Amino acid sequence: MNGEMAGRAEVADGPIMLVEDNQDDVDLTVRALRKCGISNEIWVARDGVEALEMLHLEGESASSPPSLPVVVLLDLQMPRVDGFEVLRKLRASERYRFLPVVVLTSSAEDRDKAEAYSLGANSYVQKAIDSEAFLEAVGQLGLYWLGVNQAKSP
Amino acid sequence: MRLGSLSISSQLFIVVILAVVPVLLSFIVYFSMVYSAERQRGLQQAERITDALARAHGNQFEYARSLLRVLAEHATAVSPCEPDYRRLVDESDYLFNAGVIDADGTVDCAALIADSDSDLSEASFFRRAVTAGTTVIGDAMLPFADSGRESPVIHVARAIPGKQGAVVFLALDPVESILPPALAALPESYILTLVDEDGRVLFRNVESERWVGHRVDGAQVLREQVQDGFISLVMEGLDGVERRHVAYEVSLDERGSVYAVAAVPITDDQVQAARYLKLSLILLFAALLTTAVLTYWVSRRFVRGNVSPLLKQIERIRYGMSLKDGESRPEMSREFRDLQAHLRQADEERRTTLERLRLHVEESPVAVVEWDPDFRVRGWSARAEDMFGWAAEEVLGYHPSDWRFVYEPDWPGLSGYLETITSNPRTRPQYEVRVWTRDGQLLSCAWYTSVIRDSQGQPESFLSFIVDVSARADAEEALLRLNESLEWRVAERTRELELANRELESFSYSVSHDLRAPLRAIDGFAQALEEDFEAQLDGAAGNYLQRIRAAARRMGALIDDLLRLARVSQADLRVEIISLSDLASEICLELQENNPEHEVAWFVEPGLAVSADRALARMALENLIENAWKFTRGKEQPRVELKLVKRDDGGSCFELWDNGAGFDQRYVDRIFEPFQRLHSGQEFEGTGIGLATVRRVMERHQGWIQAESDEGGGARFLFCFGFGVNQCSQPGVEDER
Numbered sequence: 001m002n003g004e005m006a007g008r009a010e011v012a013d014g015p016i017m018l019v020e021d022n023q024d025d026v027d028l029t030v031r032a033l034r035k036c037g038i039s040n041e042i043w044v045a046r047d048g049v050e051a052l053e054m055l056h057l058e059g060e061s062a063s064s065p066p067s068l069p070v071v072v073l074l075d076l077q078m079p080r081v082d083g084f085e086v087l088r089k090l091r092a093s094e095r096y097r098f099l100p101v102v103v104l105t106s107s108a109e110d111r112d113k114a115e116a117y118s119l120g121a122n123s124y125v126q127k128a129i130d131s132e133a134f135l136e137a138v139g140q141l142g143l144y145w146l147g148v149n150q151a152k153s154p
Numbered sequence: 155m156r157l158g159s160l161s162i163s164s165q166l167f168i169v170v171i172l173a174v175v176p177v178l179l180s181f182i183v184y185f186s187m188v189y190s191a192e193r194q195r196g197l198q199q200a201e202r203i204t205d206a207l208a209r210a211h212g213n214q215f216e217y218a219r220s221l222l223r224v225l226a227e228h229a230t231a232v233s234p235c236e237p238d239y240r241r242l243v244d245e246s247d248y249l250f251n252a253g254v255i256d257a258d259g260t261v262d263c264a265a266l267i268a269d270s271d272s273d274l275s276e277a278s279f280f281r282r283a284v285t286a287g288t289t290v291i292g293d294a295m296l297p298f299a300d301s302g303r304e305s306p307v308i309h310v311a312r313a314i315p316g317k318q319g320a321v322v323f324l325a326l327d328p329v330e331s332i333l334p335p336a337l338a339a340l341p342e343s344y345i346l347t348l349v350d351e352d353g354r355v356l357f358r359n360v361e362s363e364r365w366v367g368h369r370v371d372g373a374q375v376l377r378e379q380v381q382d383g384f385i386s387l388v389m390e391g392l393d394g395v396e397r398r399h400v401a402y403e404v405s406l407d408e409r410g411s412v413y414a415v416a417a418v419p420i421t422d423d424q425v426q427a428a429r430y431l432k433l434s435l436i437l438l439f440a441a442l443l444t445t446a447v448l449t450y451w452v453s454r455r456f457v458r459g460n461v462s463p464l465l466k467q468i469e470r471i472r473y474g475m476s477l478k479d480g481e482s483r484p485e486m487s488r489e490f491r492d493l494q495a496h497l498r499q500a501d502e503e504r505r506t507t508l509e510r511l512r513l514h515v516e517e518s519p520v521a522v523v524e525w526d527p528d529f530r531v532r533g534w535s536a537r538a539e540d541m542f543g544w545a546a547e548e549v550l551g552y553h554p555s556d557w558r559f560v561y562e563p564d565w566p567g568l569s570g571y572l573e574t575i576t577s578n579p580r581t582r583p584q585y586e587v588r589v590w591t592r593d594g595q596l597l598s599c600a601w602y603t604s605v606i607r608d609s610q611g612q613p614e615s616f617l618s619f620i621v622d623v624s625a626r627a628d629a630e631e632a633l634l635r636l637n638e639s640l641e642w643r644v645a646e647r648t649r650e651l652e653l654a655n656r657e658l659e660s661f662s663y664s665v666s667h668d669l670r671a672p673l674r675a676i677d678g679f680a681q682a683l684e685e686d687f688e689a690q691l692d693g694a695a696g697n698y699l700q701r702i703r704a705a706a707r708r709m710g711a712l713i714d715d716l717l718r719l720a721r722v723s724q725a726d727l728r729v730e731i732i733s734l735s736d737l738a739s740e741i742c743l744e745l746q747e748n749n750p751e752h753e754v755a756w757f758v759e760p761g762l763a764v765s766a767d768r769a770l771a772r773m774a775l776e777n778l779i780e781n782a783w784k785f786t787r788g789k790e791q792p793r794v795e796l797k798l799v800k801r802d803d804g805g806s807c808f809e810l811w812d813n814g815a816g817f818d819q820r821y822v823d824r825i826f827e828p829f830q831r832l833h834s835g836q837e838f839e840g841t842g843i844g845l846a847t848v849r850r851v852m853e854r855h856q857g858w859i860q861a862e863s864d865e866g867g868g869a870r871f872l873f874c875f876g877f878g879v880n881q882c883s884q885p886g887v888e889d890e891r
Contacts, residue, residue: 024675031682058362077667108714109663129673129735131703132683 003070014070015041016142019051019086020104025127029104030074032117035118036139038146041067048081056095068099071145073138074121076105076112091120100145114142136149167449177437185431187600192424193398197386200418203337208347208402208414210334211357214248215310215404217411218324219289222312225252225322239265250307250325251297255280257319264298274298279351283311283321291412294356295367296324306367308356316739333359343395345353345417348404349376376401389421396420436680471497498677518619521599525616529553529572532615541622543592561588561596576613586623598627655724662720677706682877708841715843718773719828721848727767729855733806735763737772738796741779752787759797762808764875766855771875774851777844778871780809784840785814785869799872808876816863825861848873 016033020026026044033042045051046117072090076083083103090096101115102123103116114125123140176599211304239252242267245275247717253264259275261267274280279292289312297303311323337346337359349370358365363572379385385401388730392501395416404412451778470476471494515522515533521541532547554560560568562585571585602619680703691699738758764771779794792813799809817825824830830845845861852859856876863869 022671022675024678025671027681028675028678031678066814103540106667106674107663108666108717127670127674127675129670131674131678133679134678 013040014068015043016146017051017054017069017072017128018044019045019048019072019078019083020075021047022075025075027056028131028134031137032135033113033142036142038139038142040070047078048083048086051086052081052089055090057093057096068095071100071102071142072102073102073141076103076107076116084115086143087116087119087121102145104141164449166452167445170445170448174441174445175438177442178434180439181434182431185427189424189427191432192421192427196398196424197400197420200386200398200416201417203340203344203346204400204402204414206337208404209415210337211412211414212404212871213328214435214661215289215291217248218291218326219312221312222289222322222324226312226314226322227548235263236265236267239263247863248326250327252639253322253546254314254328254715255311255323262320270274279309279311279323281322283313283323284319287313291350291356293367294350294354305363343397343419344392345397347414347415347417349413351411376415380413391417396425417587434585436572470494480819485742493738506681521620521622522560523620524616527613527615529616533617537618540588540589541597541620558590561590564588571601571603575605575616586627589620589668597622598603604667662717666714666717670710673706673713674709677703677710680706712841712843715841715847719843719847719850722773722847722854724772725767725770725771727854729765729767731763731766732771734764734796735760735773738762738779739774741772741776742794745779745783745857749783752792754783754786754794756794757796759795759872762796762798766875769852770851774848774873775824777848778873781840781844782810782812782814782869786812787814789814807872810871810873811868813868816867816869817861819863822863826859852876 004059013131016038018026018029020029030042030044033040041086043054045054051072074083074086083105087101087103090099090101100122101120102125103121104125105112106127106128107113116124122145123141125137128137156872164262165542201324235254241250243249246789249265251264253266254262255274256262259273259276259277277295279281279290282290282292287311291308291310294306294308296305297307307325307327309325311321314320314322328684331421333346340346340359342360342716344359346359347355347365350356353369353371353376354367355368355370358541374390376385378399379683386398388396388398390396397416397419399415401415404414419771439817467490471490486589516536518535521538522533522535523538526532531549532551534549541543544557544559547555548561554568555565567585567723568587573589574581585603586598587601588596588598590596590869599621600621603623604617605613606615608614678698684691684699688696704888742756742758746756779796782794786794792811794812796808796810798806800806826845826849830846849859851873852873857874858876859871859873861871
């Protein structure tokens with residue numbers, strides 16, 4: 001499976017942004033992506049504030065935009081600024097309006113799911129406890145959104 | 155006028171009187187007028203005649219007196235005197251004789267010489283003239299002179315001054331000297347008389363010879379009656395003719411009077427009028443008498459004859475005496491007897507009813523007060539005395555404002571209540587007023603007041619039933635306070651509950667998030683260890699890692715189930731009609747797809763519908779059917795069925811049946827408790843929360859679920875959603891729902 005994925009020429013090569021406060025989840029997610037053969041650069045933000053600074057939406061370097069990530073994997077429950085707020089800010093900015101955002105969360109609440117979609121999330125994925133299922137889900141997601149972006153920006 | 159017949163007789167009386175009396179009265183009036191006029195005329199005529207007679211006599215007397223005065227002065231000088239007197243008599247039409255009488259009563263000289271033996275000393279006029287010293291008019295008698303005259307003459311005399319005892323006298327011819335021509339022409343039925351004081355007749359125009367000179371009876375009476383100079387009376391004369399007698403006194407001097415009497419016959423007109431008047435009066439009297447008699451007869455005939463017996467019977471009925479027969483007709487007697495019996499019965503009933511009512515009022519556990527139209531106490535029951543402490547005689551006739559009865563702040567309310575019930579008691583039949591008892595205790599009383607009106611609609615009597623509701627009022631107040639505190643407590647509890655719910659919500663939220671993350675890490679890193687360091691791990695290490703990961707996954711499932719159970723309790727119900735058949739079929743298809751190695755023969759009865767929350771119903775059905783799927787594993791021909799079944803009591807419910815492992819019926823109560831499992835985890839996996847969730851779902855729908863099983867012979871779950879469609883009953887539970 002790994003080889004197949006890595007060899008796909010149509011996969012975009014931009015960075016993947018991971019917003020996640022739990023180090024375990026960061027490690028497992030990164031491992032899952034790598035296991036799926038996704039070798040793209042991965043930006044990790046430890047909460048909403050870091051994420052927004054990293055995208056130059058807030059903080060000292062707010063005026064100089066970085067290069068666009070291919071996809072954002074966004075946790076919802078985070079200290080300081082949570083995932084909903086980050087999503088709201090992204091969708092409110094000209095630059096990130098159409099940036100693919102995948103909500104990756106432990107919450108199975110319908111409420112959270114509904115709110116995430118209404119704020120403009122592209123996908124909503126519950127983090128499964130079963131690590132195989134998790135691995136598969138993250139891998140699929142990454143590939144899918146990388147593929148979509150590739151197709152969009154030739 | 156109690157009866158119509160009496161009224162008729164009096165009407166008759168009135169008619170007769172009205173018809174007869176006016177005619178008679180007009181007769182009476184007419185004849186009395188005629189009579190009165192005639193009488194007046196007769197009286198006037200009689201007066202005129204009497205007056206003329208008296209005047210004529212007066213004139214004659216004046217003449218005689220003047221003449222006597224002259225003669226008396228010159229009597230002594232003249233002698234012999236006979237020729238002079240004779241000449242005097244001859245020249246006068248009036249004089250019959252004139253002369254002088256000596257003191258011894260002998261005639262000294264005269265025109266006509268008397269008989270020698272005539273002695274005048276006893277003659278009235280002589281003696282009176284001697285003693286009086288003035289002119290006297292005296293005896294009317296036959297002339298003492300021998301003249302052959304048969305009719306009397308009137309003697310007038312006067313004493314001669316200076317010649318002691320002698321008088322000069324004149325003898326007047328009554329007829330010619332007195333009667334004026336008018337009187338002389340009167341018919342013989344008119345009788346004119348002159349009478350002197352002694353009652354001696356001086357003159358009478360008719361039968362003069364028979365009367366003059368004689369005394370008549372009644373002179374004394376006449377004198378007394380003519381005191382005021384006039385008398386008028388009607389009497390019948392000796393000849394049988396009725397005459398009006400009018401008499402005047404003709405005063406001659408202080409020594410004597412003459413009475414002129416004219417008797418004028420009553421005119422025929424007057425007599426006739428008097429007769430008719432008398433007749434009319436008699437007729438009137440007769441008519442009145444006849445009418446009275448007639449009326450009496452009529453009343454006797456119609457009233458006494460017919461009505462009196464009735465009245466007597468009625469009187470007997472009134473006084474409760476036994477009725478007499480025979481007075482009226484028999485059927486009437488019977489009627490009366492029935493009437494009396496009926497009245498007696500009615501009276502008895504009325505009395506017993508009244509007595510009963512009176513006893514009720516007296517014995518009534520509530521105070522009973524009767525008021526007059528001005529709301530003064532008219533009745534005050536024994537209970538009222540007990541309750542308020544005021545004896546009846548202390549309050550009778552008083553308005554409730556007259557003594558310290560009504561609690562002052564309640565006055566305006568009570569006044570309003572009284573006004574309201576006066577106009578219309580039904581609008582406000584009950585009112586609560588606090589009243590003082592005699593010993594100063596304050597009672598809360600409910601007044602129930604009724605009103606009786608007279609025929610004009612004016613209130614005649616009010617009756618109040620007054621109940622002491624102090625205990626109830628206190629209880630109400632306490633209840634009110636309790637309610638207030640209860641509301642406050644409910645609000646508090648609700649608030650607490652909401653808080654608890656919110657806490658529970660955030661708790662389960664954080665559980666779902668925060669408990670999962672470590673599990674995910676455990677499983678994830680165990681897997682990483684397994685995959686990345688496979689070569690360095692021996693069989694036992696691999697096995698351990700597998701068990702770590704299995705435990706983590708089981709705990710994940712446990713968390714999920716617990717969260718689901720909590721969500722069932724918290725979720726808002728959105729009840730709609732859903733197809734249970736479709737839902738069950740979907741779940742079965744999914745299960746079949748996910749478990750291809752375990753082939754189950756399933757059957758869902760079509761057309762089952764319930765009113766329920768779709769999500770919760772699905773959760774419950776999923777749990778039940780998954781259970782069935784799970785416990786039929788290892789069976790030869792696994793089978794699961796969902797259908798509607800009739801119950802013994804006629805109700806119906808759903809039944810999910812499987813031919814799986816079943817359970818021990820002894821522990822049936824435990825299978826719906828969370829974490830209670832009847833099978834080991836090795837035999838059948840599971841968290842032990844699923845059936846608890848199902849029961850919670852049913853309970854939230856006000857339904858129920860129960861399980862039946864024989865060990866090894868399959869399980870049967872009977873359940874029911876409490877709302878609407880396909881509602882079914884559970885024996886012994888209906889009452890609670």
